[in-house]
Amino acid sequence: MSQSIYGIDLAKHSFSIHGEDEHDKVLIHKSITRSKVLSTFANISPAIVGMEACGTSYYWARELAKLGHTTRIMASKYVAPFRTGAKNDLNDAVAICVAVTRPSTRFVKIKSPEQQAILLLHRARDNWVHERTALLNQIRAMLAEFGIIAPKGRHALQTAIPEALEDAENQLPDLARAILSDSYDHLLSINQRIADQENCFNMLVSRSHNAQKIMKTAGIGLITATAIIASIGKGEQFDKDRGFATWLGLVPTQYSTGGKPRLGLITKKSDKYLRTLLVHGARAFISANGNRTERLSLWCKDLVERRSFKRAVVGLAAKNARIIWSLLSNDTEYQPL
Incomplete structure (x- = not known):
């Protein structure tokens, strides 16, 4: 009927x-x-x-x-x-x-309330990370206005702030010290919030076998694993591994006609957050590749030599997406390449 x-x-x-x-x-x-x-x-x-x-x-x-x-x-x-x-x-x-x-x-695919709650945690953390970056840049600029040039890097800057506040010889006005002190306290508060949220990710991974399974893939950490599980579940909405990579926008744009295939840049469709996590994870793996000789490392090195570093990063991100879909959809364990 x-x-x-x-x-x-x-x-x-x-x-x-x-x-x-x-x-x-x-x-x-x-x-x-x-x-x-x-x-x-x-x-x-x-x-x-x-x-x-x-x-x-x-x-x-x-x-x-x-x-x-x-x-x-x-x-x-x-x-x-x-x-x-x-x-x-x-x-x-x-x-x-x-x-x-x-x-x-x-x-x-309709998400469950639990999946939505995990993604809310991801959005909250992402918001705090962006706010921390903006605050660090603001503090760096405020110090520079008084001739204090902070070192590069987040951790080095966080160490330099209390030193600048305690230094009585740097000619910082009392009002500026008070503002910088309040900003530093706010920075510590944001750091604590981010740390608490990352503890939540650890707890989620400890309860999810699927998350633990896909974390064995190169460049996949607990944040990426929990985001993928919350976004696609077991990936049954995709017919094959390429479908997941396509949904993430990690495949080339196609403009083909007359039987002549023409491929361009990646499409960058759909979920920007997941794509960003996969690309950053792939970049970290290739950057730390060093002298490793396993099959995947050699594949990455060859790709870097032939197609450049950035293309190799996207290539590995797409490969990881396919591997993850296969692990979830077929309920198999990761076998190192």
């Missing part, structure tokens, strides 16, 4: 819904308030409900699934081609209703 199709345009307070049955007859086409969303769908027979990916889409997908509906989340780029007329909420709901039925549309 065919199911009815519904498209819902999510928002904070006003939600637009468009629904059609298997004969393309319009069942509903209106906007409702947030408080009426669940009651409206509770009175609808189990149907396919499509929505665009956004900050609240996982929550609504889970809630509507509890009512017996099949929920599908898709990127907005799959919806835009089917929008007709002006850009408004009801027209968006119609476009979502059409896009959710297309066989070429790719859907986002």
Whole structure:
């Protein structure tokens, strides 16, 4: 028996819904308030409900699934081609209703609350790291204004700050010392927050066999491992390893015609955070390659010589993505290359 199709345009307070049955007859086409969303769908027979990916889409997908509906989340780029007329909420709901039925549309795997909580931890840490970097640069600039040139590196600067504050001969005004002292205290507070969050990552890894398994891959640490597990689970949404690498934007852009393949720079699609972690991990591994003679190290050295250091980094990141997908999807243990 065919199911009815519904498209819902999510928002904070006003939600637009468009629904059609298997004969393309319009069942509903209106906007409702947030408080009426669940009651409206509770009175609808189990149907396919499509929505665009956004900050609240996982929550609504889970809630509507509890009512017996099949929920599908898709990127907005799959919806835009089917929008007709002006850009408004009801027209968006119609476009979502059409896009959710297309066989070429790719859907986002619905995350659990636990997965979302882990990703919140990652976003919080990332925010604190950016704030710490900005604060260190500000302190460095403030010291330079009084002729005090701080050494390079975060740890060296953190050591130099209290020394500058205690030095009575550097002619720092009392007001400047007070401001620098407050900034230094704030820096120590941020360091403690980041350390606490990294302890949480250690705890998460200790409870996750999959995270421990993929950490055996070259250049993969606890932050990358927990982020990947929280983002893709076991990777069942991808048909093969290249699909995961493509989703991360680690494959070349293709512009081919007339049977002539033309490859350009990497696409840089989808999850920038995961891609950044994989690239940084690959860079750290290749930088510390040294005189190692295992197969993977020799492969990296050869790639650096043939294609340059940066291309080798991206190449290793893409290889790691494929290895990780294989470990998760096939439930196998890592075998060193």
